[in-house]
Amino acid sequence: MPRKSQTESLADENAAPGGVxxxxxxxxxLAAFGDGDDGLSLAQLxxxxxxxxxxxxxxxxxxEHGGWITRLDDGRYAVGPAVARxxxxxxQNFSLDSxxxxxxxxxxxxxxxxxxxxxxxxxxxxxxxxVDSPHPVRDHARAGDLLPLDKGAGGRVLVAFDPELGxxxxxxxxxxxxVRADGxxxxxGDRHSEIAGISAPVFRQSGELAAALTLTMPAHRYDEHxxxxxxxxxxxxxxxxx
Numbered sequence: 001m002p003r004k005s006q007t008e009s010l011a012d013e014n015a016a017p018g019g020v021x022x023x024x025x026x027x028x029x030l031a032a033f034g035d036g037d038d039g040l041s042l043a044q045l046x047x048x049x050x051x052x053x054x055x056x057x058x059x060x061x062x063x064e065h066g067g068w069i070t071r072l073d074d075g076r077y078a079v080g081p082a083v084a085r086x087x088x089x090x091x092q093n094f095s096l097d098s099x100x101x102x103x104x105x106x107x108x109x110x111x112x113x114x115x116x117x118x119x120x121x122x123x124x125x126x127x128x129x130x131v132d133s134p135h136p137v138r139d140h141a142r143a144g145d146l147l148p149l150d151k152g153a154g155g156r157v158l159v160a161f162d163p164e165l166g167x168x169x170x171x172x173x174x175x176x177x178x179v180r181a182d183g184x185x186x187x188x189g190d191r192h193s194e195i196a197g198i199s200a201p202v203f204r205q206s207g208e209l210a211a212a213l214t215l216t217m218p219a220h221r222y223d224e225h226x227x228x229x230x231x232x233x234x235x236x237x238x239x240x241x242x
Contacts, residue, residue: 009050025051026059030068030079039076096129099240103213104131107233111226113217114138115233117202118154119210120162121146125155128211139195139216153185153197154214160185161201161209184227188219196222200234204241213237 011028015021032048033040045060046053060077063069067082096117104115108131117129127145132138141147149155149168159168160179169176179185188196199214213234215226 011049011051022059025049025055026063029056029059029063030083033079037078039072039074039078041076045077096241100129100237101131103233103237104129107131107213107215107229108133110229111215111217111223113215113221113226114141116141116143116154116214116216117237118147118158118199118212118214120149120158120165123149125149125158125212133217135221137218139192139218141216148191152191152195152214153187153199153216154212155191156185156187157199157201157212157214158209184231186224186227188222194219198226198230200230202234202241203238205239206242210238210241 009025009028010031011021011024014028015024028049028051029045032045040048042053042056042060045051046056049056051059060069060071064071064077064080067080067085069077070080072078100117104117107115112133112135114133115131116127118125119128120126124146125148127141127143127147130141130143147155149159149165150171156176156179159165160176184198184200186196186198190197195216196219197214197216199212201209202211202213204210213230215230217223
């Protein structure tokens with residue numbers, strides 16, 4: 001009989017309801033790669049995913065065959081060219097650079113703080129674009145980061161205005177009702193005790209929620225006067241989105 005691990009793998013912990021276990025495990029291998037990882041050994045992949053090495057090897061064989069993983073000369077494994085191709089497709093679907101980045105840069109220039117464009121990705125939010133504050137002291141986040149939906153001004157705006165997240169809104173009905181009434185969220189110390197944020201929804205011309213436009217800063221530099229800048233920037237962006 002196959003061995004049963006005493007510790008559940010990450011894929012099994014976060015298995016997709018009604019999904020395929022082997023696919024969940026293969027995806028957990030891809031997710032094991034992080035910033036700065038130019039290659040991971042078999043032992044590192046097994047440790048990060050909590051899968052048996054024998055299982056990792058079988059999954060790697062399939063991923064390598066499809067180009068999702070490549071094996072380096074030193075025996076380690078790296079993300080393969082298929083990931084880069086998929087990233088290009090993804091970026092084309094979100095070809096907003098020419099629209100979003102100028103607005104973010106203008107917002108940073110006007111306030112001196114960091115600006116970001118967040119979209120919902122499942123039960124999290126993805127920082128799709130970001131422009132850092134010129135100040136040496138600032139919050140540290142990057143485009144591509146996944147952040148919680150239930151923490152931070154940007155996450156709470158996405159929850160408040162997304163009709164698909166009614167179950168989340170019920171958890172704090174009065175709070176999200178206020179956010180919708182105000183048209184923005186401003187919080188100090190919600191996601192992190194030393195970070196403040198102001199966020200407003202970005203609506204497409206059709207009225208559909210597209211994203212949350214968020215200005216973040218150290219808590220000691222929070223200025224409520226920036227609300228008008230964020231609201232103006234969100235309206236400007238929405239007017240350009242079909």
